[in-house]
Every structure is written in structure tokens, then in C-alpha cells.
Amino acid sequence: MASLIGIDVGGTFTDAVMITNGVIERKGKIPTNQDDILNTLISALDYLQISEAKNIEMITVSTTLVTNAILQKRLPEVKLILFPGTGMKLSSLPWPVDYSVLTGVLDYRGRVVVPADQSEWQTLAEKLNKQSIKPLTAIVSKFSHRNNVFEEQLAAYLHREAPGIITALGSQSGQANFYRRSLTTYLNLAATELFQNFAYQLKMAVEARGCRAPIRVLKADGGVLPLAKIRPVESIYSGPAASVLGTLAQSNPEESYVVVDIGGTTTDIGLVLSGSPLISTHGAQIGPFLTNVRSLAVRSVSIGGDSAVCLEQGEVMLADYRLGPAYCIGGISPTPTDALRYLNLTDYGDLQRAEEALGLLLPENQRTASALRRTAQIIVGKMVEKIARAIEQLLEEWKTEPAYKVWEVIHHHDDFKFYIQLSGGGAPGLEAALENRMRLRTVLTEFSEVSNAIGASMAKPTFSWTLHLDTKFSIYRIEETGEQGIWTGPKKPHREVEDFLKELAQKQAVGFGIETDDLEKEIFDYFPLVENYHTVGQIVKGAMHVPPGVIGRIRS
Amino acid sequence: MNKTGIIFFPAFDWSLGEFHPEREERLLYTQEQIFEEGIMDLPQVKQYSPGVADLFDVLRTQAIFPDLQQHNLDAHLIAVGSSLVLGNALMKKEITNGFALVRPPGHHSGATVWGNRGFCTLNNEAILINVLRAKYGIKKIAVIDTDVHHGDGTQDIFYHDPNVFYISIHQDGRTIFPGTGFTEEKGGPNAWGSVLNIPLLPGVGDEGFLYALENWIMPAVEAFKPDLIINSAGQDNHFTDPLASMNVTARGYGKITEMIKPDLAVLEGGYAIEGALPYINMAIFLALAGEDYSGVVESQKPQNTEIGGDTIRSFLTDLKRTNEAVRPSWAFRKEPFLPTGDWVYSEKSIYYDTDGFKENRREYIRKCRHCGGTVLMISQKPSAFQKAVLVRIPFEACPDCEQAGYDLAETFQKSEKTVLLQNQRRDQVHFWTDGREVNPFGG
Numbered sequence: 001m002a003s004l005i006g007i008d009v010g011g012t013f014t015d016a017v018m019i020t021n022g023v024i025e026r027k028g029k030i031p032t033n034q035d036d037i038l039n040t041l042i043s044a045l046d047y048l049q050i051s052e053a054k055n056i057e058m059i060t061v062s063t064t065l066v067t068n069a070i071l072q073k074r075l076p077e078v079k080l081i082l083f084p085g086t087g088m089k090l091s092s093l094p095w096p097v098d099y100s101v102l103t104g105v106l107d108y109r110g111r112v113v114v115p116a117d118q119s120e121w122q123t124l125a126e127k128l129n130k131q132s133i134k135p136l137t138a139i140v141s142k143f144s145h146r147n148n149v150f151e152e153q154l155a156a157y158l159h160r161e162a163p164g165i166i167t168a169l170g171s172q173s174g175q176a177n178f179y180r181r182s183l184t185t186y187l188n189l190a191a192t193e194l195f196q197n198f199a200y201q202l203k204m205a206v207e208a209r210g211c212r213a214p215i216r217v218l219k220a221d222g223g224v225l226p227l228a229k230i231r232p233v234e235s236i237y238s239g240p241a242a243s244v245l246g247t248l249a250q251s252n253p254e255e256s257y258v259v260v261d262i263g264g265t266t267t268d269i270g271l272v273l274s275g276s277p278l279i280s281t282h283g284a285q286i287g288p289f290l291t292n293v294r295s296l297a298v299r300s301v302s303i304g305g306d307s308a309v310c311l312e313q314g315e316v317m318l319a320d321y322r323l324g325p326a327y328c329i330g331g332i333s334p335t336p337t338d339a340l341r342y343l344n345l346t347d348y349g350d351l352q353r354a355e356e357a358l359g360l361l362l363p364e365n366q367r368t369a370s371a372l373r374r375t376a377q378i379i380v381g382k383m384v385e386k387i388a389r390a391i392e393q394l395l396e397e398w399k400t401e402p403a404y405k406v407w408e409v410i411h412h413h414d415d416f417k418f419y420i421q422l423s424g425g426g427a428p429g430l431e432a433a434l435e436n437r438m439r440l441r442t443v444l445t446e447f448s449e450v451s452n453a454i455g456a457s458m459a460k461p462t463f464s465w466t467l468h469l470d471t472k473f474s475i476y477r478i479e480e481t482g483e484q485g486i487w488t489g490p491k492k493p494h495r496e497v498e499d500f501l502k503e504l505a506q507k508q509a510v511g512f513g514i515e516t517d518d519l520e521k522e523i524f525d526y527f528p529l530v531e532n533y534h535t536v537g538q539i540v541k542g543a544m545h546v547p548p549g550v551i552g553r554i555r556s
Numbered sequence: 557m558n559k560t561g562i563i564f565f566p567a568f569d570w571s572l573g574e575f576h577p578e579r580e581e582r583l584l585y586t587q588e589q590i591f592e593e594g595i596m597d598l599p600q601v602k603q604y605s606p607g608v609a610d611l612f613d614v615l616r617t618q619a620i621f622p623d624l625q626q627h628n629l630d631a632h633l634i635a636v637g638s639s640l641v642l643g644n645a646l647m648k649k650e651i652t653n654g655f656a657l658v659r660p661p662g663h664h665s666g667a668t669v670w671g672n673r674g675f676c677t678l679n680n681e682a683i684l685i686n687v688l689r690a691k692y693g694i695k696k697i698a699v700i701d702t703d704v705h706h707g708d709g710t711q712d713i714f715y716h717d718p719n720v721f722y723i724s725i726h727q728d729g730r731t732i733f734p735g736t737g738f739t740e741e742k743g744g745p746n747a748w749g750s751v752l753n754i755p756l757l758p759g760v761g762d763e764g765f766l767y768a769l770e771n772w773i774m775p776a777v778e779a780f781k782p783d784l785i786i787n788s789a790g791q792d793n794h795f796t797d798p799l800a801s802m803n804v805t806a807r808g809y810g811k812i813t814e815m816i817k818p819d820l821a822v823l824e825g826g827y828a829i830e831g832a833l834p835y836i837n838m839a840i841f842l843a844l845a846g847e848d849y850s851g852v853v854e855s856q857k858p859q860n861t862e863i864g865g866d867t868i869r870s871f872l873t874d875l876k877r878t879n880e881a882v883r884p885s886w887a888f889r890k891e892p893f894l895p896t897g898d899w900v901y902s903e904k905s906i907y908y909d910t911d912g913f914k915e916n917r918r919e920y921i922r923k924c925r926h927c928g929g930t931v932l933m934i935s936q937k938p939s940a941f942q943k944a945v946l947v948r949i950p951f952e953a954c955p956d957c958e959q960a961g962y963d964l965a966e967t968f969q970k971s972e973k974t975v976l977l978q979n980q981r982r983d984q985v986h987f988w989t990d991g992r993e994v995n996p997f998g999g
Contacts, residue, residue, distance in 0.1 A: 087852055146588075528581060530575055
């Protein structure tokens with residue numbers, strides 16, 4: 001029988017599950033070693049004690065490798081070269097990295113307004129040749145998602161004049177937003193080597209255990225891609241995505257709910273609308289970097305079962321950090337876990353030590369049962385309040401998403417009957433309090449403690465193909481792949497263009513190992529291009545998606 | 557740096573027709589430009605999502621004849637609603653200014669509405685202004701209309717309102733739609749001087765525009781001491797506009813915005829879809845957000861000769877002299893249906909160019925020393941043999957004018973099929989069909 005393995009590297013614990021035919025065969029948690037993600041993953045695999053390695057069909061991991069490297073500034077430097085053209089001044093936006101600027105202007109349809117200046121390129125190549133190690137070089141031009149001519153020509157020039165250079169082009173992630181595209185290209189190039197090493201070693205380690213199953217990586221948008229196909233930067237923030245998918249695999253596929261996954265240090269919150277996880281309209285932000293990485297609309301709140309509880313001017317406060325495990329399981333600081341234990345809302349940890357932990361927050365002469373109880377309730381109340389506010393914020397964000405069509409506004413917010421699907425370590429103890437505060441039915445996810453790993457193991461591959469076609473210029477572009485090509489169809493296409501995109505998507509999906517049975521089509525927009533009362537062409541915008549989802553449901 | 561709100565609602569699925577200049581492609585390149593520049597990522601910028609206006613908010617300001625069901629208002633209600641979202645955000649001090657980059661436009665839509673004219677069915681700014689007055693008690697508002705066309709609809713709505721100062725600077729009405737907006741049009745009997753029209757010679761560019769702003773418009777606005785300034789931001793003064801003949805640049809628009817310092821700007825016309833809109837919208841937006849707009853450069857260069865220098869300066873000096881010399885002359889009329897008081901009479905004919913018919917209107921304004929005065933409009937759409945009546949009791953109406961309004965409504969609901977009473981003072985709307993009061997909102 002074929003089994004699926006899912007591993008989610010979290011901030012405190014790494015979850016692992018092995019699932020066969022929708023039934024959880026083995027599950028467990030091991031502590032995460034943030035300084036050695038690779039060995040954490042391998043230990044998690046070993047923990048599952050795979051006996052019949054050949055029966056493993058797929059291994060899916062959600063890793064914090066790239067997230068950590070970015071946040072801890074451990075990535076190599078990248079030389080960022082920009083063709084900003086005209087428009088807003090670069091200095092208007094906060095750039096977290098240095099850049100240099102070259103001449104050349106494109107307009108919004110990709111037409112060259114001012115050509116590039118090759119004498120500048122020569123100076124640049126000379127400078128690069130003087131450096132002992134050739135820096136990684138990211139080249140991004142404004143409107144390169146409409147025409148990548150400057151990027152490609154400069155890259156070709158540099159490869160010729162400064163051999164050994166490694167380049168990445170902004171148009172390879174061809175979405176609008178020059179700023180985010182620049183930073184995404186930068187981060188992806190910076191993370192490539194680290195990720196490739198990791199991928200290689202993980203593959204070796206898996207094979208050393210006699211397992212030849214393909215390894216996939218979870219992305220921020222809740223989809224998976226094969227280890228070799230993923231863009232490293234897309235693996236950021238896959239933890240919250242794993243929470244949402246884990247819940248999806250354990251709930252009714254039609255329903256709408258808020259996912260609340262309470263971890264040790266963070267609580268992840270996501271939104272599912274009629275069985276589909278909500279995708280954020282903006283790209284993910286990581287540290288000071290705004291990116292165009294597609295991600296689920298999630299909120300991560302820095303509060304969890306292990307959050308340190310401290311006193312500030314006599315008042316009990318929840319810190320947004322952790323000082324080791326909860327007191328009741330041998331830690332040094334009182335935590336919400338201790339409060340829950342003391343109130344008998346959970347049975348995790350030692351009751352005696354939970355009482356001691358709460359006592360630390362009271363003067364010695366005031367440690368009565370009722371005072372301890374009140375303190376515990378305050379802690380739980382504060383935790384619930386923080387989570388509730390984040391839920392409200394996410395719901396508000398969803399309600400105020402931009403819309404660009406009459407249809408979207410009129411049909412924007414059909415009534416969804418939300419409830420809360422709660423998972424994670426401290427979940428059972430918070431159920432009643434959260435239900436009370438939010439006035440929403442709150443349900444515990446069954447395999448709450450390994451929900452994220454379940455999410456990883458059951459996640460479907462995702463991909464999108466967003467087409468921009470300008471039949472006046474006979475050029476088409478695909479945002480996600482950066483592909484730019486010649487359109488040979490009619491000036492005023494209709495169905496042809498949908499078939500064209502569908503065929504292209506199906507062809508490319510094979511290479512990604514993605515099934516396209518449930519390819520979703522977005523409504524295509526057709527803009528007539530009129531000159532002197534004659535239609536000279538059309539601009540067509542449309543997209544096909546393999547949406548995020550899970551391959552099945554968990555049976556209990 | 558200003559905290560600037562933006563609503564971008566291009567209504568990509570709403571169109572008056574493929575060859576129509578007001579078509580769905582109009583904001584396509586603006587979207588390309590603003591998304592690519594990443595202006596929504598500016599730390600001081602907040603993007604709001606579009607809203608849908610309430611029909612009550614519409615009827616408080618405009619009479620929709622013969623009834624609401626005759627019009628497809630979806631796209632228009634969103635354009636209005638989006639302006640209201642920014643108005644509310646401004647009042648709640650979430651933003652210091654805002655730009656409603658929406659279509660369809662609105663400033664040709666007047667006090668009575670039988671259809672679409674100049675691509676407008678509902679007047680975005682006028683409805684916004686009256687919401688701000690009704691809901692937040694704002695007293696005085698100045699509207700600066702920088703569209704190349706005279707905003708005859710907005711002027712029509714506020715012509716008798718002393719608390720709304722409507723200023724329009726535009727290409728001379730003898731050379732362009734809608735053929736109004738002459739310097740002699742200065743407001744009704746109770747609101748003389750609350751309208752200022754500056755019709756410009758074709759060919760005027762940045763220099764002339766900025767000269768008029770600096771030497772005439774802004775001093776007049778300062779003297780009026782408005783609580784709020786609203787900019788009807790039409791983009792068709794641009795040197796590439798196909799419907800007009802002016803020479804303003806995108807950076808000129810940036811400078812205009814910097815000078816006007818509007819609390820809210822609402823997009824109006826502008827039909828140079830490729831040459832002007834993406835650049836002007838960027839420049840206006842950056843100026844509102846307090847950012848440098850000098851890098852916004854059109855890919856085309858101006859070709860036409862600009863009217864500037866002494867020509868425009870002396871032209872404007874003469875125009876100002878003419879404007880100041882105009883004296884009011886009212887025609888009074890007595891009719892059996894008019895309540896007590898002196899009633900000024902006028903009539904006008906309004907052509908609905910998009911739909912191709914005419915509205916004829918007779919207007920009676922109660923001359924009043926205490927308030928804006930009750931207004932009676934008897935409106936006819938001869939091609940459909942339809943007639944309808946609007947009675948408007950103004951904001952801050954005096955008791956006599958309010959009583960006159962009620963008397964008129966009572967008289968006409970007996971004799972006319974369709975009667976709308978706007979009691980702006982009490983924030984009420986009443987609608988009668990065949991003598992029976994109906995809920996105009998269809999509920």
C-alpha cells in the first residue's frame with residue numbers, strides 16, 4: 001500500500017505523519033533545531049520508522065530554511081541592477097538592499113521609449129571583472145513583464161564580457177510591481193545555492209534510507225511543487241499554509257471557516273471560503289522585503305502556548321517570545337500552557353508545577369486558590385483576545401479586498417456562515433473561551449497536534465498561468481513563468497485565446513508533475529484597441545489556475 | 557508625507573460601446589502604470605475597496621426620473637460609492653487626502669436625471685458633497701473642476717447653494733461639449749458668486765492653467781474659506797487628448813494638484829487613453845501623497861503651439877474684469893401654484909448626448925435672505941411625453957422656505973404623476989407616483 005509522508009518544520013516542533021489510504025499510520029513531534037533544518041527533517045523521517053521504504057509514494061516537506069536565512073540575514077549578497085525608466089522616484093520606496101541604475105525606458109505596453117546605453121554596460125562589466133568573486137547579479141527593468149528586452153540583452157552581454165557571472169532576470173517572475181519583482185528576484189537568486197544544497201542533501205538522506213519517493217516542497221500559496229522545480233523564495237511562510245491545508249484535509253469540503261492553529265510561539269490564522277483557501281491579493285512580505293510571492297491570506301500572531309508570561313508594573317502580560325517550554329513541563333517561565341493546565345482545561349504537563357508557575361506572578365502572601373485562578377483566567381483571556389483581534393483583522397481584510405469589476409463588487413460578499421476550526425497544542429483549552437469571545441461556533445480539529453504535517457502530506461500541486469495578450473503587437477506573456485512569445489492568432493480573438501492558454505497550461509503542467517483535471521478558468525477580459533474609429537486589436541487578460549487544495553480527507 | 561487613500565475602480569466590465577471614447581480600456585494603462593510602479597506599497601498609501609452607494613444618498617442630491625427602475629445604475633453606484641468610501645475615511649481622519657480613480661465619471665449629471673449625458677448618469681462629487689454635509693455637518697465646500705469640459709451637472713446641482721463654491725476652469729464652451737460654462741454664469745438669486753467659470757482659449761498649457769490658479773482661483777477659494785476642497789479631476793486638458801485642444805502636461809497636473817491641495821480628488825474625463833491617463837493619474841497621485849512627481853514623463857512630446865505668455869495673461873485679466881462686471885438680472889414670476897414669496901424663474905433645455913434626447917426644464921427659486929431658498933423644477937422629456945417634478949428644500953432652510961417646499965409637494969402630488977421632494981434640511985426624501993407616496997428604493 002502506498003503511503004504519504006508529511007513533515008512540517010515549525011518554530012518549536014517539527015510534525016511528522018505517515019498516511020496510508022487516508023488513515024494516519026504514524027505521527028509524532030520532535031523538537032526543531034532551527035540551526036540545522038536538514039537534520040531536523042531527517043530525524044523526523046527516522047522518527048516515523050519507515051519499514052517498507054519502497055511503499056512510500058511521496059514525501060512533502062514544509063521548511064523554514066529560506067525564511068530563516070532571509071530573516072537572519074544569512075544569504076549571500078546579490079548585485080541588483082535596475083532599469084527604473086521614468087515614473088515614481090526609486091527613493092520613494094524603502095529599498096532594503098543597494099542597487100545600481102542603468103539608462104533605458106519602457107512604457108506600460110513594453111514599447112522602448114528610450115533605448116539602453118551600452119557604454120554603461122561596458123563600465124559595469126569592467127567593474128565586475130575586477131572583483132575576485134563574481135557577484136550574483138539580478139537584473140530587473142520596469143515593465144519587463146511586458147518586454148524583457150533590456151534584461152535579456154544585458155544578461156547576454158554580461159555573460160559574454162564577464163564570464164562566470166550568475167544572473168537572474170525580473171521577467172522570470174513576470175508580475176506587475178517593479179519594486180516587489182526586484183526584491184523577489186533578488187531573494188530568489190540569493191537563496192538558490194542554499195536551497196539547492198539543502199535539496200541535494202535531503203534527497204541523498206532519503207535515498208540512503210532506501211526510499212526513492214519523490215520529494216515535494218510546500219509553497220506559501222498552499223500548493224506543492226517537486227523539490228527541483230520550486231523557486232526557493234516560494235517556500236517562505238509555508239507553515240501557515242500547512243495549517244490551513246491540514247484543516248482542509250480534516251473538515252467538510254464545502255464549508256467556510258476560520259483556521260486557528262495555536263503553536264508554541266505563534267498562532268496562524270487563515271480563511272477558507274466554501275472549501276477554498278483564500279489567496280492574498282498582495283504578495284508575501286518577509287522581514288523588510290515586499291515580494292510578489294503568491295501566498296494564502298494568513299495572519300501569524302506571535303502568541304502561543306509557550307509564550308512567556310511576565311509582570312509589567314504589576315500587570316500580567318503576554319510576551320511575543322518564548323523562554324523555553326512551559327513551566328509545567330520543566331521550563332523556567334510561566335506560560336499560557338500553565339494557565340490552561342491549572343484551570344484543568346488541558347491535561348498536558350504537571351498540575352503542581354502549573355500552580356507554581358502562576359504563583360510566580362503573585363506576591364507570596366497573595367497566592368490563594370482564587371487569586372491563582374483569576375491570574376490563570378487573565379492569561380487565557382489575554383491570549384484569546386489577541387487571537388480574536390487577529391481573526392477580526394483578517395476578516396476585515398477579506399471584506400475590503402480591492403475589486404476592479406462591477407460584477408465583483410455586486411457579488412463581493414455573499415453570505416458565508418463562518419465557524420472556527422481550531423487546532424494546535426493549546427487548542428482544547430481555548431475552545432470555549434474563543435467561541436465565547438468571537439460568538440462563532442468553534443470546533444476542534446481531530447488530529448490537532450499534527451495538523452500541519454497532515455496539510456503538507458495531502459497538499460495538491462498548484463500553479464497559475466496568467467495571460468496578457470496584446471494582439472496589436474502580436475505578443476503574449478505568461479506572468480508566472482515569465483514566458484514571452486509571438487501571437488499568431490487573430491486580432492480579435494475570443495475562444496481561441498482560452499484554448500491557447502488551456503493548451504499551454506496543460507503542456508507545461510506535465511513538466512511540473514501537475515494534474516490539470518480541475519483547471520479553473522478566470523473570466524477573461526477583452527479590451528478593444530481602437531484607433532481612429534477602427535479596431536486595431538485587443539488586449540486580453542485571463543488566467544487558469546490549479547487551485548490549492550488537498551488530495552483527500554483523513555479518516556479517523 | 558500625506559496619508560493618502562486610493563480607490564482604483566476601473567469597471568473593466570462596464571462600457572458604453574466599443575468605439576465610445578469612454579470605454580473599458582480607459583483605465584487599463586493606468587492600472588499597468590500604478591501597479592508596476594508599486595504605489596500601493598508606498599508606506600503612506602492606503603488602498604480602499606470600492607463601495608456601493610445607497611439610493612437614498614443619490615436621491616438626496618439628484619432626482620432620477622421617471623423612476624430608479626428605468627436606469628441601469630450598477631456601475632454608477634459603485635463609482636459614487638467608492639467616492640463615499642474615501643469621504644468617510646477622510647472624515648474619520650484615516651487619511652489626509654484621497655483619490656477616487658473611478659469610472660464612470662459624473663460631472664455632467666445634473667439635478668434631474670433622465671439618462672446618460674457626457675458619459676455620466678450619477679454625479680459622483682455632488683452626491684459625495686451632500687453626504688458629507690448631511691452625515692458630518694460640513695458647512696462649506698469648494699469644488700475645483702479641472703476637467704477640460706465645463707462641469708455643467710455639478711454647477712446645475714449647486715447653482716442655488718451658497719455654501720458650495722463651484723469653480724470650473726475649462727476649454728471655452730463655444731468650442732467644446734457641453735457648450736456652457738461662461739463667465740456670466742455666477743449662481744442663482746440666493747447664491748450669487750458661488751459659481752465661478754473660467755473658459756479658456758484652446759491651446760492653453762501648464763503656464764496659463766497655473767497662472768489662472770495662482771492669480772484667480774486660489775485667492776477666490778481662500779476668500780470663501782471652505783471646510784473642504786474637492787477636485788473634479790478630469791484629465792482631458794492633456795496635450796494628447798482627442799476630444800479637446802489644450803496643452804497641459806502630466807507634470808502640469810501634478811503641479812495643479814499641489815496648488816489646489818484637494819482633500820479629495822475624483823476622476824472625471826480624460827480620453828487620451830494611452831498618451832495621458834497613465835501619466836496624469838500617476839502625477840496627481842504622487843502629488844497627493846507628497847511624493848516627487850518630476851519623474852513622470854510622457855512617452856510623447858507636445859506637438860501643438862501653446863497659448864501662453866502675455867497672450868494668456870492679458871486674456872485672463874480681461875476675463876476677470878468681465879466676470880466682475882456681471883450683475884444679476886432676475887426674471888420674477890407669479891403662478892397660481894407658487895406659495896408666498898418672490899419666485900425667480902428660468903428655463904433650460906438639456907441635451908442627453910449619449911442617449912440622444914432632450915429634457916426641458918422650468919425652474920422656480922424662492923428668493924430668500926436667510927437660506928439657499930426652496931427650488932422647484934418642472935422637468936419634461938418631450939420625446940417620451942413624460943413629466944416629473946422636483947422640489948428641493950435646501951440644507952439650512954429657513955422655516956418659510958421649508959413650508960413653501962411642503963406646499964409645493966402637496967400641490968404637485970395631486971396633479972403630476974411623478975414628484976420627488978428632497979428635504980435636505982431634515983435629510984428626508986419623499987417620492988410620489990400618481991398621488992401616492994411610494995418607497996423609491998423599491999422595497
